[in-house]
Amino acid sequence: MKILVPIKRVIDYAIKIRVDPTKGAQGVQLSNVKMSMNPFCEIAIEEAIRLKEKTTAEVVAVSIGPKQCTETLRTALAMGADRGIHIETKADVRGDYIDMQPWGIATLLKGVVEREGGVDLVLLGKQSIDSDCGQTGTLLAGLLNAPQATFASKVDRGDDGSFTVERETDSGTEVIKLKPSAMPAIITCDLRLNTPRYPTMPNIMKAKKKPVQTISLEDMVKELGLNLDEVLTPKNEVIEVYEPPPRKEGEMVGDVMELLAKLKEKGLVA
Amino acid sequence: MAASLQRTLGPFNINRFLSPPKQACLRYINGPTVDLSHSIHAPSLSDPPPSPQHDRRSRLPSDFLSSLRARHPGLDVSINPYDLDSHGRGESHHPTAAPDAVIRPTRVEEVRDILTACCRERRVEGEDLPIVEIVSVIPYGSGTSLEGHLQFLQRAEDEGSPGADEGEIKDIPTSCFTVRDDEANAYKKVRIKRKGGISVDMCNFQFIGEVGDDAFVRVGAGVTRNALNEALRHTGMQFMVDPGADATIGGMSACAASGTAAVKYGTMRDNVLAMTAVLPPTTILSANDEATASNNATSKVVNLGCNALKSSAGYNLPALLTGSEGTLGVLTEITVKLHPLPAYVLAASCAFDDLHCAAEAVANIRMMGVPVSRIELLDEMSIQAFNQSLIMEGCGDGGEDDAGALRLKPMELKPTLFIEFASHSEISAHEDLSAAKNICVADFGGKNFVSAADESTRHSLWAARHRLYYSAIALRADGGDSDSPTAQSTIVTDVCVPLSHFADIITDTANNVRESGVVGPCFGHAGDGNFHCILPLKKNDTKEYRDRVTAIIENMINRAISVGGTCTGEHGIGYGKKKYLAKMYGEGGVLMMEALKKSIDPWNIMNPGKIVDNDSYGGHDIVTEN
Numbered sequence: 001m002k003i004l005v006p007i008k009r010v011i012d013y014a015i016k017i018r019v020d021p022t023k024g025a026q027g028v029q030l031s032n033v034k035m036s037m038n039p040f041c042e043i044a045i046e047e048a049i050r051l052k053e054k055t056t057a058e059v060v061a062v063s064i065g066p067k068q069c070t071e072t073l074r075t076a077l078a079m080g081a082d083r084g085i086h087i088e089t090k091a092d093v094r095g096d097y098i099d100m101q102p103w104g105i106a107t108l109l110k111g112v113v114e115r116e117g118g119v120d121l122v123l124l125g126k127q128s129i130d131s132d133c134g135q136t137g138t139l140l141a142g143l144l145n146a147p148q149a150t151f152a153s154k155v156d157r158g159d160d161g162s163f164t165v166e167r168e169t170d171s172g173t174e175v176i177k178l179k180p181s182a183m184p185a186i187i188t189c190d191l192r193l194n195t196p197r198y199p200t201m202p203n204i205m206k207a208k209k210k211p212v213q214t215i216s217l218e219d220m221v222k223e224l225g226l227n228l229d230e231v232l233t234p235k236n237e238v239i240e241v242y243e244p245p246p247r248k249e250g251e252m253v254g255d256v257m258e259l260l261a262k263l264k265e266k267g268l269v270a
Numbered sequence: 271m272a273a274s275l276q277r278t279l280g281p282f283n284i285n286r287f288l289s290p291p292k293q294a295c296l297r298y299i300n301g302p303t304v305d306l307s308h309s310i311h312a313p314s315l316s317d318p319p320p321s322p323q324h325d326r327r328s329r330l331p332s333d334f335l336s337s338l339r340a341r342h343p344g345l346d347v348s349i350n351p352y353d354l355d356s357h358g359r360g361e362s363h364h365p366t367a368a369p370d371a372v373i374r375p376t377r378v379e380e381v382r383d384i385l386t387a388c389c390r391e392r393r394v395e396g397e398d399l400p401i402v403e404i405v406s407v408i409p410y411g412s413g414t415s416l417e418g419h420l421q422f423l424q425r426a427e428d429e430g431s432p433g434a435d436e437g438e439i440k441d442i443p444t445s446c447f448t449v450r451d452d453e454a455n456a457y458k459k460v461r462i463k464r465k466g467g468i469s470v471d472m473c474n475f476q477f478i479g480e481v482g483d484d485a486f487v488r489v490g491a492g493v494t495r496n497a498l499n500e501a502l503r504h505t506g507m508q509f510m511v512d513p514g515a516d517a518t519i520g521g522m523s524a525c526a527a528s529g530t531a532a533v534k535y536g537t538m539r540d541n542v543l544a545m546t547a548v549l550p551p552t553t554i555l556s557a558n559d560e561a562t563a564s565n566n567a568t569s570k571v572v573n574l575g576c577n578a579l580k581s582s583a584g585y586n587l588p589a590l591l592t593g594s595e596g597t598l599g600v601l602t603e604i605t606v607k608l609h610p611l612p613a614y615v616l617a618a619s620c621a622f623d624d625l626h627c628a629a630e631a632v633a634n635i636r637m638m639g640v641p642v643s644r645i646e647l648l649d650e651m652s653i654q655a656f657n658q659s660l661i662m663e664g665c666g667d668g669g670e671d672d673a674g675a676l677r678l679k680p681m682e683l684k685p686t687l688f689i690e691f692a693s694h695s696e697i698s699a700h701e702d703l704s705a706a707k708n709i710c711v712a713d714f715g716g717k718n719f720v721s722a723a724d725e726s727t728r729h730s731l732w733a734a735r736h737r738l739y740y741s742a743i744a745l746r747a748d749g750g751d752s753d754s755p756t757a758q759s760t761i762v763t764d765v766c767v768p769l770s771h772f773a774d775i776i777t778d779t780a781n782n783v784r785e786s787g788v789v790g791p792c793f794g795h796a797g798d799g800n801f802h803c804i805l806p807l808k809k810n811d812t813k814e815y816r817d818r819v820t821a822i823i824e825n826m827i828n829r830a831i832s833v834g835g836t837c838t839g840e841h842g843i844g845y846g847k848k849k850y851l852a853k854m855y856g857e858g859g860v861l862m863m864e865a866l867k868k869s870i871d872p873w874n875i876m877n878p879g880k881i882v883d884n885d886s887y888g889g890h891d892i893v894t895e896n
Contacts, residue, residue, distance in 0.1 A: 012501075034501075036504070037504075198503045198504070198506075198508070199506060200610065200611045200613045201506035201610040201611065203506075203613075204505075204506045
């Protein structure tokens with residue numbers, strides 16, 4: 001089985017995000033900020049490794065971004081991925097905090113799937129924690145005309161090449177089966193799917209020797225026969241980014257009657 | 271006695287350390303309950319207006335908070351009663367004793383200025399003498415301490431009695447002040463007043479350094495150990511000290527935390543390399559000294575230790591502050607050692623007919639040099655607690671754990687060992703396991719030795735140990751009535767003894783518990799000779815029951831000390847175990863600790879009343895007014 005796992009390098013989830021006023025209306029402070037693999041991408045890598053441990057599979061991690069993405073790919077390799085593909089963008093391509101947008105990414109990933117050949121499954125995180133778009137997996141499925149299941153909380157592979165996926169929805173868990181198809185199954189991963197492993201030192205050392213193919217965005221676009229403008233031009237424009245206003249100090253009231261009076265005053269209660 | 275001490279400690283003035291202890295009877299004040307039937311004024315962030323309806327009157331000097339906020343605008347100061355209460359307790363049975371304010375500094379300069387403000391001279395209109403105001407400080411991490419470290423004790427004179435507001439009149443050497451306003455006199459008569467206390471919450475100190483190729487990392491005191499390990503998750507290294515609670519690194523350093531991993535990785539004492547600390551002032555900020563420039567701050571910031579794994583450079587100062595329980599200064603940053611995540615882990619459990627045999631097996635495993643990464647011993651009552659917790663959760667013979675559908679089954683009601691083996695290689699982990707299994711089963715009659723390699727089976731094997739604390743408290747729960755014991759009403763005590771005595775002492779204690787008819791499961795970090803007894807109490811327990819519980823604890827500690835052990839392996843002294851220090855170390859040892867305290871914190875600002883007392887006034891010979 002060949003599993004492709006696209007991963008994204010984002011600001012570490014534990015960091016408090018700061019708006020950078022020098023970047024105009026759209027800027028988020030990115031300098032000297034710790035970057036890590038998107039947590040949902042980590043879950044996708046973990047699931048791919050678990051599938052590889054149950055059967056035999058090759059797990060290929062792919063990332064699109066500046067040269068530091070190789071570090072993110074090395075983390076995926078340390079967790080157990082077999083090789084990596086880095087589509088390297090020039091530093092200034094990553095402009096606003098959304099960077100390259102899902103349409104462009106999905107277009108590139110379609111090309112990667114076709115270029116690789118024989119991909120059975122594409123596992124992605126359900127969304128990235130910087131843009132929160134949640135579109136790349138579904139766009140990719142649409143572009144490939146492939147079966148998809150999103151928000152997976154459990155993934156099982158059938159002997160016939162089908163995938164049975166439990167999906168978390170607001171009204172409960174849904175179980176759907178992706179039939180075997182010429183196209184890879186596209187599954188996006190939700191939080192409860194698994195707990196990603198912490199790679200051990202020997203695995204981190206081994207990862208340094210695993211192959212990572214780096215190819216520039218321009219070269220990849222040319223190779224795939226795509227249009228660079230179409231891949232780069234954003235379909236959405238970020239108008240403004242601002243921090244939530246600081247929490248206002250609460251108002252202390254003396255008793256329930258005063259509370260009721262204030263609620264009425266503010267029009268919160270008839 | 272004085273002469274021999276003088277010979278040992280040298281020519282400095284011994285008398286100040288041998289002055290008779292003051293008649294202060296240290297007692298604590300239970301936190302006042304906040305009565306919501308009163309009208310509560312919105313607390314302003316400057317000093318609270320003295321409201322006659324306010325349950326709690328701040329004891330702080332009237333300009334203490336406002337002068338700090340003037341110096342550091344935006345300084346996070348809270349006087350919210352719930353905030354104060356939660357900062358006056360840890361996770362133990364010791365009653366809450368709240369501070370008068372909670373300050374959450376963000377920079378080390380703020381900490382330095384806070385401590386400087388805690389020892390000031392003031393001249394007040396209409397007062398005959400200058401006043402020296404001392405404010406107590408207790409640094410706060412996660413609030414998980416177990417021996418009353420966070421309680422703001424008060425002395426009898428501080429409250430209510432005549433003279434409480436008047437303070438004590440003393441002649442202080444003028445060298446104690448930052449500004450000598452009278453060159454002629456060597457002494458100055460002042461009124462010394464203790465003016466309440468503040469909790470310095472280190473939650474904003476969240477720095478985590480880069481790891482690089484070294485096995486250590488620099489962290490802010492407010493970083494919790496789980497947050498640190500999360501941040502390190504892709505480095506292959508982890509911080510290995512595991513006290514159970516998600517404590518802060520600052521708190522763990524201050525209390526020399528330990529835990530299940532100590533048998534392989536050591537305690538905090540073995541894992542702290544360096545630190546930055548803010549020391550309390552040794553001199554009094556004079557009334558006419560504005561201390562506007564930073565070099566006038568009487569409190570000093572110090573950098574201790576270094577990043578090398580070994581050092582012989584002078585006194586081991588990080589070791590002195592590690593375990594000092596907040597009595598010597600405020601830690602702001604600590605460099606801790608890291609260790610590689612083991613490549614291969616095996617877990618095992620083994621039941622024994624006899625607690626003594628189980629404990630002997632552990633000692634043997636250690637003496638034979640079989641490496642273990644964790645080895646824990648649970649007595650029969652602990653296993654009973656686990657089985658009962660499964661019934662209470664409605665899973666008779668198999669239940670779901672929140673860690674994803676573990677099927678938990680009740681265990682055989684026997685003392686049980688829980689062991690973990692970790693290695694860089696699968697073969698060596700299995701060899702360690704076989705060696706330990708052999709000792710347990712062939713030499714000490716162990717039965718039902720089971721082991722597992724995969725994570726979820728390992729987790730369910732160790733479930734009884736992981737759930738022990740709360741299942742032990744629940745042993746005395748009666749269907750969730752309001753009288754059931756809670757963490758706040760449970761006494762968790764600990765001792766540590768040499769391995770050769772471990773089997774005897776833990777067995778004696780378990781027998782003592784059984785014969786007394788109290789609920790007190792015993793369990794231990796057996797590989798270190800350290801064990802705990804969890805004694806849940808209920809509100810309506812008779813005095814007779816409580817006396818039986820107290821007797822068990824006293825016996826346990828006295829026995830431990832008598833075999834060369836310690837009254838506390840991990841939890842620290844706080845204020846409840848001070849009385850055992852003299853038993854363990856004799857008078858000389860205690861005097862030496864008091865000498866250290868008096869020289870580093872002469873005005874007793876830092877966590878007064880914990881570990882040792884400091885009843886001197888600035889540690890100097892004081893001419894007492896007749």
